[in-house]
Structures are given as structure tokens and as C-alpha cells.
Amino acid sequence: MAFDFSVPHRVRSLTDCHNVADFRALAHRRLPYPVFHYIDGAGDDEVTKARNTAAFDDVDLVPNVLAGVAEIDTSATIMGRKTSLPLMLSPTALQRLFHWHGERAVARVAERHNLWFGISSLSSVSIEEIGANYAGPKMLQYYYHKDRGLNAALVERAKAANFDAIALTVDTIVSGNRERCKRTGFTTPPRFTPSSFMSYATKPAWALNFLFRERFSLPNLETHVAEGSGKAISIQDYFNEMLDPDMDWAAVERLRADWGGKFCLKGVMSTTDARRAADIGCDAIMVSNHGGRQLDGSRAPFDQLEEIVDAVGDRIEVICDGGVRRGTHVLKALALGATAASGGRLYLYALAAAGEDGVERAVTIVRDEIARGMRLMGVKSVAELNRDVLRRR
Numbered sequence: 001m002a003f004d005f006s007v008p009h010r011v012r013s014l015t016d017c018h019n020v021a022d023f024r025a026l027a028h029r030r031l032p033y034p035v036f037h038y039i040d041g042a043g044d045d046e047v048t049k050a051r052n053t054a055a056f057d058d059v060d061l062v063p064n065v066l067a068g069v070a071e072i073d074t075s076a077t078i079m080g081r082k083t084s085l086p087l088m089l090s091p092t093a094l095q096r097l098f099h100w101h102g103e104r105a106v107a108r109v110a111e112r113h114n115l116w117f118g119i120s121s122l123s124s125v126s127i128e129e130i131g132a133n134y135a136g137p138k139m140l141q142y143y144y145h146k147d148r149g150l151n152a153a154l155v156e157r158a159k160a161a162n163f164d165a166i167a168l169t170v171d172t173i174v175s176g177n178r179e180r181c182k183r184t185g186f187t188t189p190p191r192f193t194p195s196s197f198m199s200y201a202t203k204p205a206w207a208l209n210f211l212f213r214e215r216f217s218l219p220n221l222e223t224h225v226a227e228g229s230g231k232a233i234s235i236q237d238y239f240n241e242m243l244d245p246d247m248d249w250a251a252v253e254r255l256r257a258d259w260g261g262k263f264c265l266k267g268v269m270s271t272t273d274a275r276r277a278a279d280i281g282c283d284a285i286m287v288s289n290h291g292g293r294q295l296d297g298s299r300a301p302f303d304q305l306e307e308i309v310d311a312v313g314d315r316i317e318v319i320c321d322g323g324v325r326r327g328t329h330v331l332k333a334l335a336l337g338a339t340a341a342s343g344g345r346l347y348l349y350a351l352a353a354a355g356e357d358g359v360e361r362a363v364t365i366v367r368d369e370i371a372r373g374m375r376l377m378g379v380k381s382v383a384e385l386n387r388d389v390l391r392r393r
Contacts (some may be wrong), residue, residue, distance in 0.1 A: 052323025131161025327369025
């Protein structure tokens with residue numbers, strides 16, 4: 001299958017951005033191609049990535065009218081924290097590679113809008129800095145490493161920094177086959193080669209920021225592994241070499257006990273696993289396929305959501321993570337029974353395009369779409385959304 005990597009939108013500035021596709025187009029203009037395709041790419045033929053968003057189109061909203069919706073309540077309670085929207089900003093790695101503002105920008109925007117956000121174990125800003133400076137609800141996306149000392153340290157650092165939750169990622173015991181990264185030679189930090197040099201050189205704003213601002217590192221890892229302190233490595237190699245493919249349910253139970261706080265499993269796609277997560281006392285699951293970056297040909301989270309909600313929705317919070325591009329996608333997920341929806345590329349393109357201003361604009365657009373959609377649906381609160389307002393095509 002041949003890939004069309006072109007971006008047709010003629011978007012030249014932040015004011016031209018009115019949806020996620022526009023932010024993607026602007027990010028494409030401003031990033032070196034290895035970095036853009038790391039964000040944009042997925043596993044194998046990228047069928048699952050495309051399905052993640054397309055799945056929402058197979059379900060239609062059926063609005064009610066004359067409901068008196070001048071005042072609406074868009075808030076939701078997620079893992080014990082009341083937030084302004086039923087939306088989470090999914091944790092993503094390496095954010096200072098995409099824009100020098102990095103995780104700090106996402107944290108500030110999330111705090112202003114009172115939203116859950118997360119940082120990765122592979123974040124480019126430390127657990128301690130995020131904990132000390134941002135008061136909004138925050139989670140650590142936790143990767144289970146072969147290095148048991150690193151695993152323990154991540155838990156203790158998150159405790160000391162007063163993080164609200166750990167989300168253990170369970171779908172990355174080996175890396176997906178990210179062919180775009182193989183073609184571009186993407187590594188973290190970037191390895192400048194003859195074939196990639198011109199891509200970086202033709203994006204001078206990005207290059208100057210990368211070269212002359214603070215040194216890029218992965219501070220949550222650098223005390224334990226060389227790959228945190230500047231050794232260039234592909235994400236595929238990192239997952240394959242550093243993460244523990246023997247992780248099992250016993251390991252999950254130990255980690256949950258060691259953490260002792262709100263605990264979420266990210267990457268659950270089957271009802272069998274959802275029931276097991278509820279049985280061992282997890283607070284939430286994120287129905288997720290890692291943005292289509294792991295097992296290509298797998299189900300989209302929205303396609304699988306109803307089945308999982310019916311199996312465990314009365315016992316555990318269910319978060320639909322993946323493919324979210326519009327406020328109406330959030331409303332559809334809630335109508336099927338999700339506690340909230342979550343997205344990564346939804347804000348990551350905006351970060352890459354324009355830093356904190358981009359993330360602020362992206363979140364504001366989705367916030368307004370949620371509020372407008374609720375009014376047009378005739379619902380005053382997200383709790384009123386249910387399957388009566390949905391029809392499958």
C-alpha cells in the first residue's frame with residue numbers, strides 16, 4: 001500500500017486553524033519531516049489509525065429541540081476529580097521535540113481549562129517539575145520496564161510530586177511496526193544524517209530552538225538508562241529493548257498496590273481484560289489502541305466501546321481514547337456510556353504548530369464544539385447523554 005503523506009490544506013498561520021486537520025497542516029509546514037511523521041504515523045498500513053476517527057461517522061446523533069439550553073453544564077467527574085469538560089488530554093512522549101514549549105504548554109492549558117492531562121514516562125519535562133508547578137488533575141503514563149529500579153523510582157517520584165493517577169500502558173510490550181519512522185530514520189533525540197539534514201535545515205525556526213534552548217533529555221529516565229540522557233534511539237528499539245514483555249496481571253496488581261492511588265489501565269480493548277481490570281480494583285480503563293501505532297488491523301476504541309461499557313460500565317470508569325477530533329465525537333462516546341473521551345493528536349498537532357497558543361486554540365475549539373453540540377442536541381448536562389440519542393447507520 002502506497003502512502004500519501006501530502007497535506008492539502010493551505011494553512012499558513014494559527015488564525016487559519018479552525019479544526020484538528022488545520023493544525024495538522026500547519027504542523028506539517030513547520031516540522032522537519034522525520035518529526036512530523038513520528039506524530040502523524042502509525043503501525044503497518046495505518047488502517048487502524050484511520051478507523052479510529054472514521055468509526056465515529058458510523059453513528060448518528062438524534063437531537064431533541066425546545067429544551068431550554070441557555071445554561072448547560074459541561075463538567076464531568078473523572079477518577080475523583082471534577083473537570084470542566086468530559087475530555088482528557090492523553091499523555092504523549094517527547095513533546096519538546098515537537099515544540100520547545102513541550103509538556104509545559106499542555107500543562108498550563110490543561111490547568112486553565114481544568115482538564116486531566118498526562119505526561120509520559122518518556123516525557124521531556126520531569127515528573128517533579130510538573131508536580132511542583134501545575135495544580136490541575138494529572139496522571140503519569142507508566143511504562144513497565146525491565147529495569148525494576150526504574151519502575152520503583154517512577155512510582156515514588158509520582159507519589160512525591162502529588163500526581164493524581166497512574167495510567168499503566170498495557171499495549172506496548174513490543175513496538176508496533178511504524179514504517180514511517182523506519183523510512184525517515186526518526187530517533188530521539190534526532191540523529192542528523194546526510195539524508196535527513198536538509199529536512200532539519202529547511203525548518204530553521206525548529207532547528208534553532210532545538211539547538212540553542214535547553215538540552216533535550218528524558219528526565220524521568222536519565223538516572224537509570226542512557227537512552228534518557230541523550231543517546232539516540234528509535235522508539236521501536238526503545239520499546240523492544242527496554243520494556244518488559246513478561247508483564248502480566250500479577251505485575252499489574254503489585255504496581256497498583258505499590259502506587260496506592262487512582263489507577264488506570266491504558267490500552268484495554270477486550271471485555272475479558274476489562275472485567276479483569278474491574279475485578280482487581282482498577283479505577284478506570286482507557287479503551288485504546290495507542291493511536292493505531294501498535295496492532296494494525298485491531299478495532300477502533302469507539303467501535304469497541306459499547307461492548308466494554310455493557311460488560312463493566314457499572315463497576316469501573318471507561319474512557320474512550322483515540323481518534324477524537326471533534327466535540328461531537330466526545331458526545332457520541334458519552335452517549336454510549338463512556339465516562340470521558342481522550343485524545344492525543346487532537347492537541348499534539350496544535351502544539352507542534354504553535355506551542356502553547358496552538359494548544360489553547362485547539363482546546364478552546366473542542367470546548368466550544370462540545371457546548372454547541374450539547375445545545376443543538378437539547379441536553380443541559382453530559383449526564384443526559386444516552387443511547388436514545390444515537391442511531392447506527
